[in-house]
Amino acid sequence: MGRKGAWLTGLLLWGLGLSVLGAEGLDEYWPLSQYQAMHPEQAQATQTLKRLVRNAPQPARLHQQGPMRIALISPGGQLSDYWRRNRLALERRLTQLGLDYQLQSYDKAPEQDERQQTQQLVTALAADPDYLIYTLDAQFQHKYIARLLSRGRPKVILQNITTPLKDWEARPPLLYVGFDHQQGSRLLADFFRRQAAGRPHFDYAMLYRSPGYVSTARGDTFIEQMRPQSNSQLRLAFYTQSDRASARQAALSALEQYPDLDLLFACATDTALGALDAIKQKGRQGKVQVNGWGGGSQELAALARGELAATVMRINDDTGVAVAEAIQRDLQGLPLPRVFAGDLVLVTPDTPKTVLQGLQARAFRYSDMEQE
């Protein structure tokens, strides 16, 4: 289904709720908590990796035949600086670990179409990398990754996903790494349920990113978590093109249809900023709440300005560091957990400044080095 089709579907079938979203639901994934319950044998490895990530680097002084090749394909062009910081954290941790590596980075602009992204992947694979760090935020990527996993080379590290795919149990990627979207959405849902508690009604619209796993994990989990709140109702849902403009457009549409909306739930930073643009355009500041997702610099700034009602803040650099540590352990032949989820913290305008600063220092301990 093309982009227009997705839009139309979102507009026409918003009232049907999860029945629409079920097609792209989470059935094919294991929720992280469930996966960890199913694999208690990985608890030790998970704790080890978490400890390594939090602690100072411990170079293994490996004897490498030559530089290992790492291909990193990330949506670095997004407004969220998560990907940029993530790459920096990865590179700097690898360097601190003393590993000989060549990192070829491919920034994937959200507006790139399938053909361009495919070509980007083909190009990256043509260099025969040892490790491919990739994301799974579009359906077409699924098939490519599946084939790569079947092939066994390069070793695939999937970023921004912490829910293992059921179909890939036989040939899983080396590491699912990221922040647990569902956990973040649950934190936000908890916050907004408390907001809704004292009101007669609490209507909200869902602003997805482009169709795919992230939209489903974040958006649908929020919807699911809000369902018990009886005065809360999802009025509209929109798939965007994962950029600020399409999000603003979708938010405007929502506000036009339901001027009394209490919340525009944004599944990403770009979406949140687009929603804020629309609210400002409609002059509905203070009337309609918007959330952030990720707690990047822009979100924190907007939070400080009182524009965002809340956000879940990722300890951003954890994932980059985790990837670097995972590569070292893989080279050492040491056990790795299948999933690494970075810490998420709910941040609101009420969060004390000192706490926020501490969180920021920890979250960007590698990506801010350059500034230092």
Place this chain on the structure above:
Amino acid sequence: MPSSRPPTQRPLSSVLLLGLTVTLLLVTAILVFQTYRYARQAIDTQMEQRLAQGHHTMQLTMNHHLTHLAQQLDSLASQVEISYDLGTQSSWRLPLEREDEPKSLDFLFIAHQQTLYWQDAATDFFVPAGQLSSLIDQAEQRHRWYLVTLPDTESAPLILLLRQVPLVAPHTGQVLASLYGALVLNDNLELLQDLQREAQLQALSLEYQGLPLLTTQPQDSTLAKALSQLPAGTGLQAVGKHLLADRQPLWLDGTPTPLSLVAVVENRATPRLQEQYLHGAGIVLLLILAASWMLLLHLHQYTLLPLRRLVTWSRAVSAEDEPPPFVPGRIAEYNELGQALSLMVQRQKEKEHYFQDLLEFAFSPIIVWNARLQVQQCNAAASRLIGLTAQPGEPVFKLFPAEAQPALESSVQGQVCAGVELQYPNGRLLIWNMAPVRIGDQVTAVIAQGLDVTALKQAQRESLLARQAAEAATRTKSEFLATVTHEIRTPLNGILGMAHLLQDGPLTATAREYAQTIEESGQALLTIINDILDFSKIEADKLTLCLEPFHLPRLLQGVIRQLAPLAEQKPGLQLELQMASDLPEYLLGDAGRLRQILINLIGNGIKFTERGQVRLHARVLERQNQRIRLELTVSDSGIGIPPEAQRNLFQAFVQADTSTTRRYGGTGLGLAICKRLLDMMAGSIQLTSRQGIGSCFTVQLPLQLASPPAPSEIGAPQLDAPLSDSGAPPPEGVPSQLSTAPTADAGTAETRPDLGEPHILLVEDNRVNQQVALLMLKKLGCRVSLAENGEVALQKTLDETFDLVLMDCQMPVLNGYDATRRIRLSQPPQGRRLPIIAMTANDQPEERARCQQAGMDDFLAKPFRREDLGQCLAHWLDKA
């Protein structure tokens, strides 16, 4: 004897347990194995069906999947907004940003003939750069799936299923191009997992031309490695312990492709079956062992324990002198055995006592020793006789002299040593018989019994000396008799010869009577001497039979003829000979002794018969092959013999009564000699007689038929039967029954043969005999030359020519035997053979044989009558 190693002994209980357990185990093992085999076959069949069903399901799933993709392709082709102006379009503006879904075509492209118009993004991912045209080149018929391969630069070729559908201009119907849809099989784990899931398999592997492409298992897993090394071919194959694999080709449009699916199913049933059977077998084994033990306990309690008690009692019985009594138990058979053993032991003990008593009280020395030559028993007689003692267990050599050692050692080797004569230091001489006692092949003991022959040997020595003395005396007597006989016969020859010659001259009646009396007395004396000589020989066991062929009728006729003159002296007496018609001519036997018997019997008949007849009757009683039994009957009508005298008649020096001797004369040795001779010939003689009627002597003796002698033998010297029954057959006309009626004297001078005037050399040292022979020869018309010894005779034969030589044997200077040998040597071999006739007073077969060996031709026993000499001369001169 080599010692064989005894077999390993095991308790009966262990043998029973082992046998029972092994048997039960074997039976159980066979049953378990058979049921396991059947169960295993059933499982295998089930697994085969399971795998066949899995392959069928996978094929259906694959077909369904391809159908679904074909529908996708058809749907896309119908949605294409065809631009009519192909020339103005650089690429197709197609609404093909299709909604991605898991089971969708991997990539799409549009081409017309060899021109590529459009390709989707995934094409770049799946198809190596520049190889899309190769796909277009391999295009086949539209609306069907076909297998296409592209060479890959790295490892396996790119294998995909391709399908094309036409793109048709809506208004014109023109086929503008083809829309191609592809399903890439390389690394298509999702497809493989779908198939695996649908078929409910444990694992699945995809192969292309036998080479593994992909497996649903992790690449570094053991199962993946095992599948990659699975041998080629179809059929069930075990993978590891719990898995079974089956390879079947993947079909496309009803045609098998080079692609194969290796389905793997879990086979828990077989290992579980094995486990259960092992478990069950273990339980059964334990049960069997338990049952065996229980059975064994039962056997032990009720069978083995009583048996052991019985064995213990048996040992006590064999070991103790006063064994405990047998106590019956619960097993009837054991009780019977025990009672039988008890009885046997009792009898054995009695025998032992008996034997011990026998041993102790035996007069013979008895010694028993074992195989190690250790004394076990030595009875009192042994100790007393040999003067040596040894306790049981001591070496048996203590009881025997040193020379007994070989016999003692042989005895324990199993040899019977009989008659071992041993001289003991105490002067005793014992003969030992040593008999080994065997049990099976082993000698367990030797029993030796001795015989004290000290006195016997002494007696034997004395007896030997006595016998030797007796034999010497007998020899001396015989030699004396022979000498006396010879010496008597020599003068007797003179007496008889002279008396005979005297009667030839002119005598008065009284003188003639005196001369006749002298001759008769001489003849009687000669007969007595001959009898005494024969009997002395018989007694000295020196008489031997000379077996030679003889003519029986001639012998009988000769006897009659010889005795006819005697019979003729009694006017009323007739001497008859009757011969059966089947009487054989030639027989093998001692003709001389047979004649002697007949002359004796007939002579007696003539002597004791005054008138009537004396008859000799000959017939064959039995004939079997070459042997006959001849019966000769001499009957007379004489005075007969009283019954009381008949009993001792054949004893020496016995006559019917003493008056007989006085009346008829004789020594009484004749019948005894006949009896002894017939005994030697294996014959018999019987007498029937009635006083006043007559007597009948029946002689039976076995003889062997003989062939007539060869002609050369006929002409040979006939020393044993001069002028008598041997040699040529009887002349024709001689009747089988000969009767001599009283006739004129056949032996007088008037009947002398006509010899002409032959030149005779008379060799004789005794003057009287020389004179007698000379006068007889002259009476016979011979010209006589005299020689007093052999040497003179030899010289005369060299100097003169003689027609015949009469040779005495015992002469001084050169005896007759040596003189004959030298005469024979001096004569030319081709010339006329000079007849040499022996004259000797020794009328014995040995003497005849000696003469023959010396080269003499005939034999005249002294004293001889002129008729005898005449007949002899006539015979040899005529022959010469």
